[in-house]
Amino acid sequence: MDFSKLAELLFPKSTSTPEEIEARFPVRTLPENACVTRIGPSPTGFVHLGNLYNAVIGERIAHQSGGVFYLRIEDTDSKREVEGAVETLIRAMNYFGVSFDEGAAADGDNGIYGPYRQSRRREIYHVFAKKLVREGLAYPCFLTEDEINAIREQQTANKENPGIYGKYAEKSRSLTIEQIKENIDAGMEWVLRYRGVMTDEYISVEDAVRGRLEMPGNNMDFVLLKSDGIPTYHFAHVVDDHLMRSTHVIRGEEWISSLPMHIELFNALGWKAPIYCHTATLMKLENGGKRKLSKRKDPELALSYYQQEGISPDAVWEFLLTLLNSNYEEWRIAHPEADYREFPYSFKEMSISGALVDMDKLKSISKDVIGRMSAQRIYDEWLGWCRQYNEKFAGLITKYPEKTLAAINVGRNAAKPRKDIESWKQACDFMSFYYDETFTLCDEMSEQCSDEALRKAFFAKYIESYCHDDDQAVWFDKVKAITEKLGFAVKPKDFKKNPDQYKGSIVHITNMLRIALTGRANAPDIREVSHVLGEETVRMRLDMWK
Ligand code: GLU
Numbered sequence: 001m002d003f004s005k006l007a008e009l010l011f012p013k014s015t016s017t018p019e020e021i022e023a024r025f026p027v028r029t030l031p032e033n034a035c036v037t038r039i040g041p042s043p044t045g046f047v048h049l050g051n052l053y054n055a056v057i058g059e060r061i062a063h064q065s066g067g068v069f070y071l072r073i074e075d076t077d078s079k080r081e082v083e084g085a086v087e088t089l090i091r092a093m094n095y096f097g098v099s100f101d102e103g104a105a106a107d108g109d110n111g112i113y114g115p116y117r118q119s120r121r122r123e124i125y126h127v128f129a130k131k132l133v134r135e136g137l138a139y140p141c142f143l144t145e146d147e148i149n150a151i152r153e154q155q156t157a158n159k160e161n162p163g164i165y166g167k168y169a170e171k172s173r174s175l176t177i178e179q180i181k182e183n184i185d186a187g188m189e190w191v192l193r194y195r196g197v198m199t200d201e202y203i204s205v206e207d208a209v210r211g212r213l214e215m216p217g218n219n220m221d222f223v224l225l226k227s228d229g230i231p232t233y234h235f236a237h238v239v240d241d242h243l244m245r246s247t248h249v250i251r252g253e254e255w256i257s258s259l260p261m262h263i264e265l266f267n268a269l270g271w272k273a274p275i276y277c278h279t280a281t282l283m284k285l286e287n288g289g290k291r292k293l294s295k296r297k298d299p300e301l302a303l304s305y306y307q308q309e310g311i312s313p314d315a316v317w318e319f320l321l322t323l324l325n326s327n328y329e330e331w332r333i334a335h336p337e338a339d340y341r342e343f344p345y346s347f348k349e350m351s352i353s354g355a356l357v358d359m360d361k362l363k364s365i366s367k368d369v370i371g372r373m374s375a376q377r378i379y380d381e382w383l384g385w386c387r388q389y390n391e392k393f394a395g396l397i398t399k400y401p402e403k404t405l406a407a408i409n410v411g412r413n414a415a416k417p418r419k420d421i422e423s424w425k426q427a428c429d430f431m432s433f434y435y436d437e438t439f440t441l442c443d444e445m446s447e448q449c450s451d452e453a454l455r456k457a458f459f460a461k462y463i464e465s466y467c468h469d470d471d472q473a474v475w476f477d478k479v480k481a482i483t484e485k486l487g488f489a490v491k492p493k494d495f496k497k498n499p500d501q502y503k504g505s506i507v508h509i510t511n512m513l514r515i516a517l518t519g520r521a522n523a524p525d526i527r528e529v530s531h532v533l534g535e536e537t538v539r540m541r542l543d544m545w546k
Helices: 003-010 018-024 049-062 087-097 124-135 146-159 166-173 177-183 231-241 255-268 303-308 315-325 330-333 359-372 377-389 391-399 401-411 424-430 452-465 472-485 492-497 505-518 524-534 537-541
Strands: 037-038 068-071 102-106 107-112 138-141 190-194 202-207 210-216 223-225 247-251 275-279 284-286 289-292
Touching: 003 124, 003 138, 018 190, 018 223, 037 049, 037 247, 049 068, 049 087, 049 247, 049 275, 049 284, 049 303, 049 315, 087 102, 087 303, 102 223, 124 138, 124 190, 124 231, 138 166, 138 177, 177 284, 177 289, 190 255, 202 255, 202 275, 210 255, 223 231, 223 255, 231 255, 247 255, 255 275, 315 330, 315 359, 377 391, 377 401, 377 424, 401 524, 452 472, 452 505, 452 537, 505 524, 505 537, 524 537
Parallel strands: 037 068, 068 102, 247 275
Antiparallel strands: 102 107, 138 190, 190 223, 202 210, 284 289
């Protein structure tokens, strides 16, 4: 068969040469060892943690090496596409502090290696598809869905591998150019298939995380272009990562099984394959076992969840870095003040078994991350979140900026600083007692303080002796004196030893005071809180009880 003729028949409108296309995408001039990475999400409308997980690796690897990190939209499956999904994705990545050097942008493209949306690169794919046809490496296939189903049934019955290959490809492969032309003229649909070679050989690929992968080579006549002329992921990824000059392809481990096809295509097109890095699947613990995170069951798979919950983007990054590099936590302890971007990210420290997404771990990392932030930064980020998710609180903290900053700082300068805030959402709850507008009694006073007469007596005495400017020692001496007078033990251990001799201990007394002032049993230091509240508020809250 004259493959050049076939190429013209199939792609009459494709007139550029591969060389012309190559020239449009020049080899990048970058420092030696600089990495070019990307994420290639599909615009399905659902941005998941896995997108950010791979973005964190790509961003670190590229920027750490003085390279380029870009965004490519893989929108070859129009059935899965949702309107506005690209904007949602870009906004989410921005929110989480992922910065792209080039790629798809909300209003078009940024960079010279575009278009960065695969749906706009059709002509480019066709040039290379035509080249493969011209070289006898690809052919049109007119098998109908019914015919393919029949083949699959036969393969299942014979316990053979499913797919179009070897003898199952014969019918399409043996068409003459005249028959092909007739079919096309008759309006029959066709896909373009790669002409696979039946082989027993193995391919050997060095994965950046997994080391050497040995796999059976490809022998499938897999689809390059679908009947609408749109490429499959396999073909588009190879063409794009070559032309956009990616040095590393960081993607989920679910793609490992297609690797032989991709390697075969790189070879067929005469291109050097990038370094692959197949990342571990996100998992969670359940009933003592591990399972894959599921879109249906696990809200924490959606990136929007972290935004809605008000988890600081920095906390999400540090959480992912902890999942991704086994030495991150150790590094953080040794460099408590450093920016996480200073951490030397490495493929070598990546785990290949599933990455455990543990919300308790995230909360604890988040507390540390917020603990390290300045009060002003906490205020700004919290306010930014409140403006979107809690207008009432946005109003409060803008009405009382100084009080809010002082409240944020309570307990943060101690030798063992308090780490009360784990998310902006939780901060709206935890900090609510500082504002009269949101102050409520959440907890009940302890049994030892349930007697009304006793309570009244305590508050009357406390208010009477209260001097807002007392220092910590004087203040505490006064509390101790009242405690003793009311028949409570000043030393908790005395009460423990001889519970019958006391009505309770100083712990019950301060707990009562804390609840009166903050509405809750678990709140920061009473004296510090009193100073943020101001004398008038303190007296008002205490007066209610006397
Ligand atoms: N569009 C692919 C996905 O969403 C991207 C895989 C890749 O990064 O090459 O899984």
